[in-house]
Amino acid sequence: MICLWDSQNSWDFSKPREPCGPEPAEAWAALGLSRPPPEAGPALHRARREVPPCLPPRVSLPPVLSRRCVHSKASVLGDPAPRGRPQEVEILDAKTREKLCFLDKVEPHATIAEIKNLFTKTHPQWYPARQSLRLDPKGKSLKDEDVLQKLPVGTTATLYFRDLGAQISWVTVFLTEYAGPLFIYLLFYFRVPFIYGHKYDFTSSRHTVVHLACICHSFHYIKRLLETLFVHRFSHGTMPLRNIFKNCTYYWGFAAWMAYYINHPLYTPPTYGAQQVKLALAIFVICQLGNFSIHMALRDLRPAGSKTRKIPYPTKNPFTWLFLLVSCPNYTYEVGSWIGFAIMTQCLPVALFSLVGFTQMTIWAKGKHRSYLKEFRDYPPLRMPIIPFLL
Amino acid sequence: MVIARRFGATQPVSQLWLVLAIAMVRFYMEKGTHKGLYKSIQKTLKFFQTFALLEIVHCLIGIVPTSVIVAGVQVSSRIFMVWLITHSIKPIQNEESVVLFLVAWTVTEITRYSFYTFSLLDHLPYFIKWARYNFFIILYPVGVAGELLTIYAALPYVKKTGMFSIRLPNKYNVSFDYYYFLLITMASYIPLFPQLYFHMLRQRRKVLHGEVIVEKDD
Numbered sequence: 001m002i003c004l005w006d007s008q009n010s011w012d013f014s015k016p017r018e019p020c021g022p023e024p025a026e027a028w029a030a031l032g033l034s035r036p037p038p039e040a041g042p043a044l045h046r047a048r049r050e051v052p053p054c055l056p057p058r059v060s061l062p063p064v065l066s067r068r069c070v071h072s073k074a075s076v077l078g079d080p081a082p083r084g085r086p087q088e089v090e091i092l093d094a095k096t097r098e099k100l101c102f103l104d105k106v107e108p109h110a111t112i113a114e115i116k117n118l119f120t121k122t123h124p125q126w127y128p129a130r131q132s133l134r135l136d137p138k139g140k141s142l143k144d145e146d147v148l149q150k151l152p153v154g155t156t157a158t159l160y161f162r163d164l165g166a167q168i169s170w171v172t173v174f175l176t177e178y179a180g181p182l183f184i185y186l187l188f189y190f191r192v193p194f195i196y197g198h199k200y201d202f203t204s205s206r207h208t209v210v211h212l213a214c215i216c217h218s219f220h221y222i223k224r225l226l227e228t229l230f231v232h233r234f235s236h237g238t239m240p241l242r243n244i245f246k247n248c249t250y251y252w253g254f255a256a257w258m259a260y261y262i263n264h265p266l267y268t269p270p271t272y273g274a275q276q277v278k279l280a281l282a283i284f285v286i287c288q289l290g291n292f293s294i295h296m297a298l299r300d301l302r303p304a305g306s307k308t309r310k311i312p313y314p315t316k317n318p319f320t321w322l323f324l325l326v327s328c329p330n331y332t333y334e335v336g337s338w339i340g341f342a343i344m345t346q347c348l349p350v351a352l353f354s355l356v357g358f359t360q361m362t363i364w365a366k367g368k369h370r371s372y373l374k375e376f377r378d379y380p381p382l383r384m385p386i387i388p389f390l391l
Numbered sequence: 392m393v394i395a396r397r398f399g400a401t402q403p404v405s406q407l408w409l410v411l412a413i414a415m416v417r418f419y420m421e422k423g424t425h426k427g428l429y430k431s432i433q434k435t436l437k438f439f440q441t442f443a444l445l446e447i448v449h450c451l452i453g454i455v456p457t458s459v460i461v462a463g464v465q466v467s468s469r470i471f472m473v474w475l476i477t478h479s480i481k482p483i484q485n486e487e488s489v490v491l492f493l494v495a496w497t498v499t500e501i502t503r504y505s506f507y508t509f510s511l512l513d514h515l516p517y518f519i520k521w522a523r524y525n526f527f528i529i530l531y532p533v534g535v536a537g538e539l540l541t542i543y544a545a546l547p548y549v550k551k552t553g554m555f556s557i558r559l560p561n562k563y564n565v566s567f568d569y570y571y572f573l574l575i576t577m578a579s580y581i582p583l584f585p586q587l588y589f590h591m592l593r594q595r596r597k598v599l600h601g602e603v604i605v606e607k608d609d
Contacts, residue, residue: 261559261564264559267560268560345564348563348564
């Protein structure tokens with residue numbers, strides 16, 4: 001570890017510094033650099049830089065909040081014996097390059113998450129979930145777990161800030177977008193007034209398949225709600241707020257559209273009768289079980305609270321054997337469920353919903369497949385993203 | 392090669408629109424009325440308004456800097472107007488509103504394709520550039536007014552004939568009402584038209600006045 005700062009004399013800038021650790025070249029090589037970044041060395045002998053006060057944030061705040069955001073206390077972690085040289089971190093706006101904050105004495109082993117917390121203290125309207133910090137204004141966002149000293153920065157780390165906009169938690173979004181269809185479908189099933197003609201209010205369909213469809217649809221969304229609460233482990237905590245409007249429009253809109261026809265007094269049952277319904281129900285149930293098995297298997301891959309990523313493999317559960325052929329069998333089973341439901345109800349809007357869902361899930365599956373391939377050298381070559389051997 | 396391909400696409404198209412404009416003027420001069428105008432130019436109009444699908448392909452392969460979505464919306468609304476409204480609903484073909492949007496489209500397209508052609512030749516007269524980025528200020532609203540008035544005029548016929556519609560009960564448990572579809576389409580002009588209009592205004596400020604516009608990001 002580089003220790004160009006003698007802890008005893010850390011405040012005395014009159015004395016020249018001498019390296020007290022391993023040769024600097026080795027340390028820089030450890031970071032993957034052939035020579036120290038320009039700011040090392042001479043920076044220590046410079047006069048203490050003029051510290052810019054925090055510029056007022058774009059959102060107008062009462063005067064008491066726009067104060068200097070220099071942190072003169074070292075401890076980010078409260079570590080009494082700092083290991084390594086404390087860092088300086090300046091945060092600039094990625095678009096306008098204005099200096100937003102200057103943090104000095106940041107622990108080198110501080111994580112980006114901790115830096116985000118410090119930044120929030122002085123700009124409270126930008127809570128950590130909304131911050132995107134990056135080394136390059138047009139580059140990729142740094143992860144919360146990234147450690148400051150492992151990044152290719154000099155004595156003063158320059159991070160560029162981008163506001164991701166108001167955020168909302170994934171759990172909230174999922175619960176809202178799934179509770180909608182559950183409730184809306186039932187409104188149509190019970191033929192609540194003002195949907196169909198008045199003489200149909202609160203009547204019940206005489207077709208068995210309509211009741212079956214209600215059970216299947218409701219089961220599907222109850223399953224999704226329970227999985228959101230108890231099964232899924234999310235790698236990101238939040239998503240942009242506008243997504244909830246987009247997602248809810250999609251789910252609620254399609255649910256209403258499907259439910260309208262299936263529960264319509266003039267609904268026509270499937271052409272091939274009970275045979276078609278039984279086959280479709282079998283497909284639906286198998287795919288629901290499959291989808292649930294995959295969610296459980298994915299959950300077991302990742303310990304609680306962690307964000308580790310591993311290659312998923314088949315387990316003893318036969319439904320997970322689809323992992324041999326496909327990267328995202330949960331999506332495969334999901335499409336299968338909706339195809340089953342479409343065959344069961346013989347309703348074109350359901351088929352369209354399946355098609356749109358399939359398109360979206362294929363895009364996600366391809367992305368996931370690509371990131372698996374990038375991350376794991378030994379990724380099984382037989383696997384396709386979503387449809388075995390085809391897609 | 393790319394430029395040659397683009398040139399090959401823009402040259403005949405700008406000539407076609409010119410032909411259309413001349414045909415329209417001649418018709419009016421001969422007949423003194425706009426009635427029957429649509430009938431006389433409809434084949435040409437349909438031919439290269441459909442040809443305009445190429446625009447989307449150009450955007451997709453990247454010859455043109457316009458975004459695929461903007462071009463897509465533009466071309467779809469044109470194709471919708473030509474095939475699904477004026478071609479299919481004969482009674483409204485002699486409406487004044489049809490002339491309104493035909494004139495707007497013709498002038499816009501002649502300006503636009505002349506702009507592309509001259510840009511590719513590197514001999515762009517300032518007037519063409521000026522026209523491209525100023526005519527739309529009047530032409531867009533005029534064209535939109537023509538389109539909306541035409542759809543509005545078509546509504547009674549659509550309702551009466553029940554065209555392009557599917558009713559319940561049917562085997563696939565679906566229904567589609569063209570009348571309500573048209574109402575929704577008319578309503579969709581409200582969010583879409585300002586976006587296109589302000590997009591063009593921003594382009595105008597950038598190109599004619601050299602303003603640097605900081606783009607809003609997602």
